[in-house]
Amino acid sequence: MQAAPGQDTTGLPDPSAAWAVTLNRTTAYSGPSDQAVSFGSVPALTTLQVLGYSGDWAHVLNPRTREEAYLSSGELGPSDPPSRYVLLAPPALTDEFQSTGLVTDAAPLALYPTSADEAAERQLSPSTWLTLTGAVKGEDGSTWYRTDNGDFVPADAVFLPGRTEDYSGRWIDVNLSSPTTVRAYDADGLENSFLAIRGAGPRPTPTGVFTILRRVANETMNSDTIGIPRFGPGGYYLTNVLFTQYFTGDGASFHYNYWSSNFGYPGSHGCLGLTYANSSWLWDWAKVGTPIIIHY
Numbered sequence: 001m002q003a004a005p006g007q008d009t010t011g012l013p014d015p016s017a018a019w020a021v022t023l024n025r026t027t028a029y030s031g032p033s034d035q036a037v038s039f040g041s042v043p044a045l046t047t048l049q050v051l052g053y054s055g056d057w058a059h060v061l062n063p064r065t066r067e068e069a070y071l072s073s074g075e076l077g078p079s080d081p082p083s084r085y086v087l088l089a090p091p092a093l094t095d096e097f098q099s100t101g102l103v104t105d106a107a108p109l110a111l112y113p114t115s116a117d118e119a120a121e122r123q124l125s126p127s128t129w130l131t132l133t134g135a136v137k138g139e140d141g142s143t144w145y146r147t148d149n150g151d152f153v154p155a156d157a158v159f160l161p162g163r164t165e166d167y168s169g170r171w172i173d174v175n176l177s178s179p180t181t182v183r184a185y186d187a188d189g190l191e192n193s194f195l196a197i198r199g200a201g202p203r204p205t206p207t208g209v210f211t212i213l214r215r216v217a218n219e220t221m222n223s224d225t226i227g228i229p230r231f232g233p234g235g236y237y238l239t240n241v242l243f244t245q246y247f248t249g250d251g252a253s254f255h256y257n258y259w260s261s262n263f264g265y266p267g268s269h270g271c272l273g274l275t276y277a278n279s280s281w282l283w284d285w286a287k288v289g290t291p292i293i294i295h296y
Helices: 161-166 276-285
Strands: 019-022 026-029 038-042 047-054 057-062 067-072 076-078 095-103 107-110 120-124 129-137 143-147 152-154 171-175 181-186 189-195 208-211 214-222 237-246 253-256 266-268 272-274 291-295
Touching: 038 067, 047 067, 095 161, 181 276, 189 276, 237 276, 253 276, 266 272, 272 276
Parallel strands: 171 291, 253 272
Antiparallel strands: 019 047, 019 076, 026 038, 026 067, 047 057, 057 067, 095 129, 107 120, 107 152, 129 143, 143 152, 171 181, 181 189, 208 291, 214 237, 237 253
């Protein structure tokens, strides 16, 4: 939404006023008509102050942006007054950038950069991708990232692939060149490195940025699940595949490979096969949400 002409954007709205919440993503207009100038869309579950009504249109104020607009009243539902943090102007950016970030630990998506419960809009799960626009200092002096929607997430729970030097957690780098190498890092630097069997032929190991999605301590791998008949050419049925950590939805993973010794070279259907010792170590070291960069 855009600021209405003459609006005092420095004032704070009255928290005792009438409040509403958007039920769905809806369009905001400059006046009480869908023929008025469109200010763009307002996300679902946005809390707004109701300034008045004109027919079937509500005149509203977004307390976070200090902007006024008109929305169809049918798109609004009643709401309690918002958190006091909605009414606070966010701190200035200490670093401005555009980047995608990967949530690595359960973390709050907050209205304001603070760990206070009343500022949290919802909890983010590991492996959630966010678009980030900069960094700010939070209430306690810690660093938070601002999202493209104006929310905040603690920086220590987000991995930025292009800014690994800023990340204080654990992450994995995989170089698929021969010999294929897995390197495990944390904030103090390299912790371990070892060779892996990589994908071959029509099923190469994918490149890009991933995260560990789920883990299975003792897996049975059946080629039927990836479209290769178990008893056909290239088929397989493998039991007791230990320490399996999936990083794609279609089955690519780290795991113990007991049926091959071609470590460092092609030989899998896309997975990264490891020795017993290395797969066991990685199982103990990593977790759901641990980010992975795979490249040549």
